[in-house]
Amino acid sequence: MGEVSERERKIVVAVDEGEESLYALSWCLKNVVFQNSKDTLILLYARPPRPIYTAMDGTDGEFQTLHPTEELPGYLFSADIMATLDRYSYDVAEAVVEKAKRLCDHLNNVKVETRVESGDARDVICQVVEKLGAHILVMGSHGYGPIKRAFIGSVSNHCAKSVKCPVLIVKKPKNSSPLSSSSN
């Protein structure tokens, strides 16, 4: 019989800026992944694409159609500002995946990869899961995108319906502290 420890599974964990997904990752590390399992953990972050910022003002979301210095209600889309937003976006992505990766530091012999893709979280997660042939997708139930409160659970709901692999949805209990690697 094939013991779990002998299998090489690709475990995709969708992470974002919020505590929900990091809690999901912690839970996964304590309950699904374990030492010396030859599993590969893929920490996936979906970076909101640039058109999000232009879509906020009623345009069709195509950045390329705007003159770089054109003034729009409430927004001045200069090239400088767009460059700043881009850098910020990359910095956030870097910070998110590094924070997630640190949670995995205590694992022995488990490969941990990080992956940042640009796009809507629902599409990014489903596409990466399919492309990698993931054995399981792990997600928090909230978050994953710039408009979180309006769409609570919509990303996890969409992915749970769309992907073919098993999906583990982990909710962070209210007022709980993050799971530490040293606690039971």
Add this chain to the structure above:
Amino acid sequence: MGEVSERERKIVVAVDEGEESLYALSWCLKNVVFQNSKDTLILLYARPPRPIYTAMDGTDGEFQTLHPTEELPGYLFSADIMATLDRYSYDVAEAVVEKAKRLCDHLNNVKVETRVESGDARDVICQVVEKLGAHILVMGSHGYGPIKRAFIGSVSNHCAKSVKCPVLIVKKPKNSSPLSSSSN
């Protein structure tokens, strides 16, 4: 650091007559539960309650209000027939949980319990999970009830939103054979 193998987790697996949930159980046995883990597997089956049969003909679903021999469009609810339906329902429940339990035969030192509750699957699963303080709920994505095709995914969707513990939703690939305990 608390190793997974040292923890005593209550793992509730919702089973029903279909192959989907049994596939979910098999997957869980290979990927979440493992030998000598001190986990307790609770195989839960929600038995459709008797009022389902009366509700089909437009009554308010309260069996007790019907005269035992009253004839209704398409149905003759005699006491004999109701007794037969009850026995059938119990037999189905017994068959389902026994079949699920057999999938767990190869586990060493893992407690396996079966539980049959009467009621709508959505309510039963959520209530049992809360009552037991389950550490994780495992479900297939389809099934769980008499009207399956009309509500594909609705039970797993409802439970994933309602329960507080992590939920693992496993889909059975099309044209796949059941996972055997001896295969990798």
